[in-house]
Amino acid sequence: MHCSYIKGSFALDILGCFPWDSIYKATGRAEAVRCLVWLRLYRARNILAFFRRMEKDIRISYLFTRVVKLVTVELHFTHTAACAFYYLATTLPPAREGGTWIGSLALGDARYAGFREVGLLTRYVTSLYLAVVTMATVGYGDIHAVNPREMAFTAVYISFSILLSAYLVGNMTALIVRGSRTERFRDRMADLIRYMNRNKLGAGVRSQVKDHLLLQYESSYTRDRIVDDIPVAVRSKMSQTLYLDMVSRVHLFKGCSEDFLSQIVVKLHEEFFLPGEVILEQGTVVDQIYIVAHGCLEEVATGEGGSEDIISELLPYDIVGDVSVVCNVPQPHTVRVCDLCSLLRIDKQSLTSILQIYSKDSRQILSNLLKGRGGTESRGKQLESDIAYLISRQEAELVLGVNNAAYHGDLSRLKGLVSAGADPSKPDHDGRTALHVAALRGYEDIVRFLVQRGANVNSIDKFGNSPLLLALKSGHERITSLLAKHGAALNLEDAGGYLCRVVTDGKVDLLSRLLRSGVDPNCRNYDQRTPLHVAAAEGLHLVASMLVGFGADVLAKDRWGNTPLDEGRRCSSRPLVRILEHATP
Structure with missing residues (x-):
């Protein structure tokens, strides 16, 4: 703060304190030195600062x-004008002073031809009178400009007087109507003081509340307050210009995509904090993340008995609250402001919603979090455990989202998830992938998209089903052909047992599709029985005819030595026996 003052207005303040009147007389009344007296006007800003402090003081x-x-x-305005009028009169040679407004002035019996001999108070009151009547544009005619210099200055002065009058009238109107920003600040401050008095809050809390509210008032021209009414697209571009470079340097966001960072900067809010303020308190639940833009903070560990140990110093591009927000754990350390600082804040809900869309960047953030946080060995292991749990949970949720999009045929959402880093071959808890679901539901466009993205066409779920088998079960021939074209196989672990069950259940259409897909009609179950054995035993002559047509062996023996023809004769089904006898070599 002191350095800023020295670099700014310090030199002008020093020059304004010089005794220029004495210097002017000591230098033989040099006109150049006389002009330096006007530097004193710069110090009038201290009066404005004094009134600003008074306006904010609710007492x-x-x-x-x-x-x-x-x-x-x-x-002040009329005094300055009076001095200017008198200055114009005294800067002419003595021989021409009679041609000035005061040199030619005659008021009653008083003559001002030798006005330098007139008393100082009389000259000042006369100049002030001229300034007031000119500003008010009363124009009695008893005193007026005489030479062109005075006329030009009077014209400029009257123009500024109109502006001053508008300023005065506007301020008086505002006092009557009420609702200015300063009044709203005073009302809010008064409400806070009443609240703190009623709840008997301590002096430390009172001071922090007042100082922070005052800082908010004085820093009201931040980006958030100014651009609220600007369209979102324009605000997004402004945010990228202001914050994108800074956010990309934060260790938590290193390696993240530009699209992800662009979404982050739009949600940032700038806030200012005074030295000594506590941003985050140890052990509390945190729902905000802060990025240090300017200033300095410190992390403090509070021990038993209230002892404090400074853990680290936080400088620009550092981040606080990230561990608590991302890992859903209490804040490990207290974060306190050392110098007046500017922080960029993003709330937990906004960050979480962005992370749900950009899953690849979400995993990158967890990796950065694990790398960027030190601490004790036990704390490091705990953090590693928390992050491993979060990664596994995110992957499970991502698989669920992909399978859900495939189940409902939402290709647009599925493309978004895969583009965000989702693995289309990742199975759920039942071993099912999105390709299983899409093949079962019959969404050819989704199956085609997944195959193009490298989905495993031969994955098997916990129930032994492959995507091709599910497509066959559901009768989706186009999907069956598409999967087969890309190398999909049925991968039946017990083909004989499966076909026998299909025959027993009477699923003739499924049996036909399976046989057309290349399943061996002579495959056997655990009893060495073929599907034709089962069809003959059940008297299913149509099924038996289909199996024979696909090359089923009529003389194949099970473990008891029985053939399908033997089963057919025991069944006493004449059509079945004829079919089997006709197929016997």
């Missing part, structure tokens, strides 16, 4: 403060 009447301020502004 002083706001109406009284504003009225005094307006009167002071008017007096």
Whole structure:
């Protein structure tokens, strides 16, 4: 703060304190030195600062403060104009002083031809009178500009007087109507003080609340307050210009995609904090993440008995609250402000919603979090365990989202998830992939997309089903052909047992599709029985005819030595026996 003052207005303040009147006389009344007296006007800004402090002090009447301020502004304006009028008269040679407004002035019996001999108070009051009547544009005619210099200055002065009058009238109207920003600040401060008095809050909390509210008032021209009414697209571009470079340097977001970072910067909010303020407190549940833009903070570990140990110093591009928000754990350390600082804040809900869309960047953030946080060995292991759990949970949720999109035929959502880093071959808890679901439901476009993205066409779920088998079961011939074209196989672990069950259940269409897909009609179950054995035993002559047509062996023997023809004769089904006898070599 001191360095900023030295670099700024310090030199002008020093020059404004110089005794220029004495210097002017000591230098033989040099005109150049006389002009330096005007540097004193720069110090008038201290008066404005004084009134700003009074306006924010709720112990002083706001109406009284504003009225005094307006009167002071008017007096200062007329005083400056009076000095300017007198300066114009005294800068002419003595021989021409009779051609000035004061040199030619005659008021009653008083003559001002030798005005330098007139008393100082009389000259000042006369100049002030001219300034007031000119500003008010009363124009009595008793005193007026005489030479062109004075006329030009009077014209400019009257123009500024109109602006001053508008300023005074506007401020008086605002006092009557109420609702200015300063009044809203005072009302809010008064409400807070009443609240703190009622709840008997301590002096430390009171001071922090007042200081932070005052800082919010003085830093009201931040990006969030100014651009609220600007369209979102324009705000997004502004945010990228302001914050994208800074966010990309934060260790938590290193390696993340540009699209992800662009979404993050849109959700950032700038806040200012005073030295000594606590941003995050140890052991609390945190729902905000802060990025240090300017200033300095410190992480403090609070031990038993209230002892404090400084863990680390946080500088620009550091981040706090990330472990608590991402891992859903209490804040490990207290974060306190050392210097006046500017922080960029993003809330947990916004961050979580963005991470759900950009799953690949979500895993990158977890990896960065694990690399960027040290601490004790036990804490490191705990953090590693938490992050491993989060990664597994994210992967499970991602697989669920992919399978859900495939189940409902939502190709657009599925493309978004895969583009965000989802693995289309990742199985769920039942071993099913999105290709299983899409093949079962009959969504050819989704199956085609998954195959193009490298999905495993031969994956087997916990029930022994492959995508091709599910497509056959459901009768989706186009999907069956598509999968077969890309190398899909049925991969039946017990083909004989499966076909025998299909025959027993009477699923003739499924049997036909399986046989057309290349399943061996002579495959056997655990009793060495073929599907034709089962069909003959059940008297299913149509099924038997189909099996024979696909090359089933009529003389194949099971473990008891029985053939399908033997089963057919025991069944006493004449059509069945004829079919089997006709197929016997």
